[in-house]
Structures are given as structure tokens and as C-alpha cells.
Amino acid sequence: MTIGGSTAAEQLATLAPRLVPVLQITGDERLARLDKVRALTAAAGADALLIGAGDSLLYFAGIPWGATERLVALLVPVAGDPVMICPRFEQGSLEAALAIPAELRLWEEDESPAALIADALKPGARLLLDPLLPYGAAAALGSVGGLSLGNGASVIDGCRMIKSAAELALLSQAKAMTIEVHRSAARILTPGIATSEVIHFINEAHRALGSAGSYFCAVQFGLATAFPHGLPGDQLLEEDQLVLIDTGCRVDGYHSDITRTYAFGKVGDEERAIWDVEHEAQAAAFAAVRPGVRCESVDAAARTVLEKSGLGPDYRLPGLPHRTGHGIGLSIHEPAYLVRGDRTPLAPGMCFSNEPMIVVPDRFGIRLEDHFHVTETGAEWFTEPQPSIDRPFG
Secondary structure (H helix, E strand, O other): OOOOOOOOOHHHHHHOOOOOOOOOHHHHHHHHHHHHHHHHHHHHOEEEEEOOHHHHHHHOOOOOOOOOOOOOOOEEEEEOEEEEEEEEEHHHHHHHHHHOOOEEEOOOOOOOHHHHHOOOOOOOOEEEOOOOOHHHHHHHHHHOOOOOOOOHHHHHHHHOOOOOHHHHHHHHHHHHHHHHHHHHHHOOOOOOOEEEHHHHHHHHHHOOOOOOOOOOOEEEEHHHOOOOOOOOOOOEEOOEEEEEEEEEOOOOOOEEEEEEEEOOOOOOHHHHHHHHHHHHHHHHHOOOOOOEEEEEHHHHHHHHHHOOOOOOOOOOOOOOOOEEEEEOOOOEEEEEEOOOOOOEEEEEOOEEOOOOEEEEOOOOOEEOOEEEEEEEEEOOOOOOOOOOOOOOOO
């Protein structure tokens, strides 16, 4: 495709909502998630799991509630119905969002939600905590009811890491929208355009396709591409520079997160050579995926390609300064991780980014990021990788 040549208005006019019908998360699916929580909690030798506000509360209860100093949480006992802990004055809002049957236990501003939780459990109960629960809430629980506290990460991650057919469909929709936004963004590039202009366009393009806008957006030109998360301030695009754009949106809470790096005009032989190594490393990571393989092995496959090309080793630069990929779902970064030391075995339904970025310090960086999900036999891309440095979308 041609890079540049269109105005932002012309490109936005070509976009229309693409929220084609996709599978939704049903009430039965949420109940099955709770059954899995109970089984994993019991297997861990515990009596209940406490899930704090955030993406896990959305996952299990359908409640899009951010964490604050006031505790909102879901208590899931191994035996019995779930219990929602909530400030009394928030009852109406919570009931309007709650997507599962649950008992409500409400606390006033001068009362202790920790005491409510302890009262819902037998004395000395073993309670697993959401690892993202604020320290203050965890400390309060440690001081009431003689509870024995533990880490609930294995239970929560054991549920959320494996995506259902509905989750895969929502992720696929979000990624399809973002790759279309990337194509449109490439068409508006012109010498002198500011990164802020491109970011604004990408947000509007995501909205035109039916999302709430960009969940995030990074646009980097030239030298700024050498910094994984860019440099502060606005930049103006020049002829014969590298362009790196990393952006995503959400569909029903499920994320996209796609990066393209390409030439605006002509770039040097070194940039082209490093782009080719990056492309090969991304392909090697993908080829290493199959059920039972440990996450760290996928990271190792990408690094082997880099080291054969004289990059690295490990996190040394020029080379790859971070992990090869992260899990993705309701959180943009979630377990498991494609990094040395993460020995989680891959399983069908797990979803990851694949982005073994190469940084040449103080000169340039190349990041190609697409996402895949693990299948029974290997991996399947959500979006096809970039074919070349000059043809970012074929």
C-alpha cells in the first residue's frame, strides 16, 4: 500500500463501524468461571478466594469497577454462594452491573469491610487474596477474624489465562479494528506531521470503527523509535525516517495491542537489516509455540535469532531489552509472560503478544507486534505479521 497521500478527513470518511456480531460472555460462562474458582481454591487447600475491583472483578462478576480506597470485592467460598462486599451508598450502581447471582453485604463509611468478610467465613478460614488487592485491604484482613491469608494468583490466573471461544472472538474483533486503524494512519503521513496529530487521528479512527477510542497510542519517529516507550514532547516527521506506531482499543473490555515499524521514504541498509532480523525473530517465537512448551522457551527462540545476528546476548544492547511477549485479555498485560523464568506450560486458549523489539541505542528501534492464541497443534495469528519494511500492510 502507499504510505501517505490522504488527509485525515478523507481517511476518517472511509471508516464505518465494524462491530460485526461476535460471541458475548454469557451468564452460563460466568457461572462456569466461578465453578472453576471453587475447584482451584479447594485444590489449593483454601476455603475462599477474595477478588478485588479491577479486571478480575469484571471477568468473574461483570462489574467494571476500578479500585479505590473503598473496598469493593467478590468473595467466592468453596461452598456456598458468592458474596459481594460493597459500600452501602454504592449498592444501586453495583446491582445494575452485577452479572451473577450473589449475596450483598454492605458497609457504611465508619464500618470495616474486612470485618464483613471475616464474618462471612468460619474462624481460622484459609482465604486466598487477589494479588492486585491493595496492601491496605490485605493488611486489614490480616488483623480480623483469625484468617489465614494466601496468594490467590494461581487461582485467578488459572481461570483467566485460558480464553473461551467468546473471549477469542472479542479479542479478534478488537485486533481487526486496530489493524484497520494502522492502515489508515499510514495513509495520512506527510512531512511535517506531528506525532500528536497522528495520535489524535488514531483515536478518532478507533471511534469511527465503533470502539470508545484508543485505549493507548504511541507514535514515534526517527530517533524516538530507539526508546521502547518513546520520548516526551511532540515530534515532526521528516523524509526518510522510521515510523513506529503502537496502539490498541477495547471491545467489551478485551484488548488489541499492535505495533508496526516501517520506512517513510528511504531508510539505510542497517535499518533494513535489523528489520529483517526482527521479522525473523518474531517468526521464530511463533514457530516455537505448541501446547506443553514453557513460556520461557518462546522467548529463547526469539533471542537465538538475535544472537546469531550478533545482537545481545540477554538484555544487552543492541538487542532485545525486554520480554518477547505478554498475555492479553481483559488486561492489556496479564500472565503468563514470554520471558526467561516463566515456566508456565502453554495450553490451548492462551493468548500472547509477540514483540521481540530490537533497540540500537541512540539511533533507532524496530518493534513488530502481533498477537496469537495457542491451538491444539501450535499457534494461530490474530493479525498477519508485517510483510516488509516498505509494505507494512501488504
